[in-house]
Amino acid sequence: MKSSKPCKSTMEAALDLLSRRLLTHYELETRLLEKGYESSEIKAVLERILEWGYVNDRELALMYSESRLKRYSRRRVQQDMQNRGIESELIDQALKATYSSNDEYEQCMSLAERWYTQEEKRWELKCAKDNAKRTIPRELWVRQKVTRKLVQRGYPSDMVRSVINQIGNEREDGSV
Missing domain, CATH: 1.10.150 (DNA polymerase; domain 1)
Structure with missing residues (x-):
């Protein structure tokens, strides 16, 4: 029998996900929802994690853009970041900073x-x-x-x- 309530707290699950890979706000929220956590709990945890600086879409967009500069085109990197749920404004700023x-x-x-x-x-x-x-x-x-x-x-x-x-x-x- 499988319990409908996850074993870990929402905060533990969020930190566990972030310990493996940098995630965008959207990706973290989506993964927590998929794991069965309540959206009210997720919002509270995301606010706390944002306060701590563990999730920063602006920095992630810049790092992602820089890391793909030598291997992928601007258009491909832009599409990949959109798929990861990064806001268009942040994507544009990151691409302007790295691509000419x-x-x-x-x-x-x-x-x-x-x-x-x-x-x-x-x-x-x-x-x-x-x-x-x-x-x-x-x-x-x-x-x-x-x-x-x-x-x-x-x-x-x-x-x-x-x-x-x-x-x-x-x-x-x-x-x-």
Whole structure:
């Protein structure tokens, strides 16, 4: 038989959740509700935890944005923070502090160049194993793979297209 009343107090459960990972106000409230705690108890606990500074959506948004700066696009980070329940105003402030359009383009270019080299090597290995794979032109295969990875990271399609074309042109000029 399962008891409908949770064993831990609401405060204990909240602190236990926060001991594992930084959570937003929304995430903590949602998880406590899912565990079956009363919403009046949750509100009181959240107020206390906010007073203590254990939950700070502004700091979390800034840290989250900074930690993803080198790997993800501004749009992807913005979407991830929205999914975590951070207010739009806090998201905008955090993104303005960490992302610039020029930096984002440079990051996209850096990832594309690295992945371009990796995918060229991967294509060579696949062709060495199976000559039938040579029916797809190497350049097309590599461009598709790198484009897909960049789009998955949230970079805008016009930026990805520009970066891929620039890399392709540089490689053509270098090989002629």
